[in-house]
Amino acid sequence: MLRALLAGVLLAGWLACLSPAEAAPVPARLHLAVELDPARGELQVEAVLRVPEAGYGFVLHESLQPQAASADGRALSLRAAGSRGSLRAWRVEAPAGAELRLRYGGKLPALEQARDHREVLKAMPPMASPAGTFLASGSGWYPRPAELFAYEVDLVVRGGQPALVAGRLAREQPPAAAGEPYRARFVFEHPADGIDLMAGPWVVRERLASQADGRALRLRTYFPAALDAEAGLAEAYLADSQRYIERYAGQVGAYPFTEFSVVAAPLPTGFGMPTLTYIGEQVLRLPFIRASSLGHEVLHNWWGNGVLVDYARGNWSEGLTTFMADYAYKSEESAAAAREMRLGWLRDFAALPAGAHAPLADFRSRTHGAAAAVGYGKAAMVFVMLQDEIGEDAFARGIRLFWARERFRTAGWDALRAAFEESAGRSLQGFFRQWLELPGGPAPRIERARLIEQAGQGARLRVVLTQPAPVHALRLPLRLVAGDRVETRIVEFAEGRAEVELTAGFVPEGVALDPELRLWRLPEAAQLPPILRQWIVAAAPRLVVADALEEADAAGTGRGGEFAEAAQALAGRLFERPPAEEGLAALTAEGGPVLLVGSVPAVATALDRAGLPAQPLDMPAGGTARVWTVQREAGPALAVIAAADPAALRALQRPLPHYGSQSWLVFDGARASARGVWQAPGRSVAVER
Secondary structure: OEOOOHHHHHHHHHHHHHOHHHHOOOOOEEEEEEEEEOOOOEEEEEEEEEOOOOOEEEEEEOOOEEEEEEEOOEEEOEEEEEEEOOEEEEEEOOOOOOEEEEEEEEEOOOOOOOOOOOHHHOOOOOEEEOOEEEEOOOOOOOOOOOOOEEEEEEEEEOOOOOEEEOOEEEEEEOOOOOOOOEEEEEEEEEEEOOOOEEEOOEEEEEEEEEOOOOOEEEEEEEEEHHHHOOOOHHHHHHHHHHHHHHHHHHHOOOOOOOEEEEEEEOOOOEEEEOOEEEEEOOOOOOHHHHHHHHHHHHHOOOEOOOEEEOHHHOOOHHHHHHHHHHHHHHHHHOHHHHHHHHHHHHHHHHOOOHHHOOOHHHOOOOOOHHHHHHHHHHHHHHHHHHHHHHOHHHHHHHHHHHHHHHOOOEEOHHHHHHHHHHHHOOOOHHHHHHHHHOOOOOOOEEEEEEEEEEEOOEEEEEEEEEOOOOOOOEEEEEEEEEOOEEEEEEEEEOOOEEEEEEEEOOOOOEEEEOOOOOOOOOOOHHHOOOOOHHHHOOOOOEEEEHHHHOHHHOOOOHHHHHHHHHHHHHHHHHOOOOOEEOOHHHHOOOOOOEEEEEEHHHHHHHHHHOOOOOOOOOOOOOOOEEEEEOOOOOOOOEEEEEEOOHHHHHOOOOOHHHHOOOOEEEEEOOEEEEEEOOOOOOOOEEEEO
């Protein structure tokens, strides 16, 4: 995922009102001389930039105070120009073309290591501590000379901790003795939309390699000592980083930079920046990070950091990166694994409340589950459908053409469409218009299938198709089935209701609609097992605390009170909106999704009173806590969490929100020892004779 951009987008919009320099078309450059003391949390900076027009406005975090300003050696006064949240605006009347020097500094907020994965996607202050420093690009730690700019950053870090920003490492001087600072200079010559600074108690490992075009490639890991000490881990990250770079250089075009680093974060992040990725140190040990997440972040050096995103017109890079990385790896694993990923995207979409069905063109960044279902899942499926539409060869040519044209430029969906139109040799305007601009997705259905002629071993049948408004133009796969005999037909369907005639080399017994799930759509209920995402993103979730249903515990005393507190805290972490706490009647009363939480015996009693089984038969036994969704035809959507004690519930606060794509889980403490999705194979419509 690209760095959390929302704060930066908002900050840039505010600056546009403060300073004409933001809209300046001329190239801009910024030099920062940074002195950081993580132990004290202190930051001192001198910034040098060229003022394109008279007057300059900039923003700093409230912890940082301007100390001096000068233009071409002449001292200038600074004045406050407003505030927004923790950001403070300043203005200096510098003449156009002058070299402006700004000195500022202060004591930064401490690193907030308790932030969860959702909170790091929101605006963060610049934070520093001995455990790690992260100055996010949108946190107001430096003045922006323009919307896009090149930069040089000279770093001096007291205490000797390594530090870095995105860019080419021009020079480095690690401390030669105790008490000496770490010094380095980083240069970024291409247009950038921000600067993130990281420092930490890392061991640095390096591999030097050559790229196919002869350029040098510097690969690094920045791991804390305990992580670095794990046998072979850093070396594996270096090797896999090189492998991914070579893979995408072959598919897209030459790697646009000369370095790539994997940096361990003390926060639960997964950010991609030019030349590096900043990933939570707690997950770097997990095999799936190297198997998929690392490749995703490497590819962002082409999509998002090599070709920049025109956020005003929608974010295409997350979907394209998901398609060419995560989905491509599943496709290489097996057709079944790729189908499972497509099903996951559709399940996430179907779990959204109707009011959350925003058009893909409106997606900017992932700040909640609904945005992720659209900006990642729907966008990736658009590329699946586009490749089916124009063919793999034309798609591959379009990718290379888009990169060649837009490298180090800001591009939107229109530029992507133009590249694919040229590679395919035809207009794709209708395809892109409907998938970008129409909210949600179509819900095609087979209304009826009837045999109209049988000739020898073959047959002809008529199928009635429907879809509600807004009507989409669909390439609809229909599978004809009779025993183990299968044939697939692609039908062009662009009306609310249509009858199509199909031929088969046998007499079909049933017709299934898009069984391989290659179309972005709202599947039928028979293809949609309940998953936790339905509760996470629910518009009006409800919470039932089983132990609080007993009269003795209603006042919040004793063991029931402990369960109630733990259940409420867990619900606060799981749901994106505050739940309404209700009684036992909620388990059967219509309304928003219900989460039943409590001790194992109290949950069993509550389910029995509602006429439901105490637990699913298909889940493995054991665990300190068990989580499952209930498959039923009537009543509200119901999920259950049964725990051995309040501590087992508290242990779920951090991990459980990560498992939105699952139907059930068994936890031992904070570790999910088993998980799965209920079977929902779908259905076929019987052919009438």
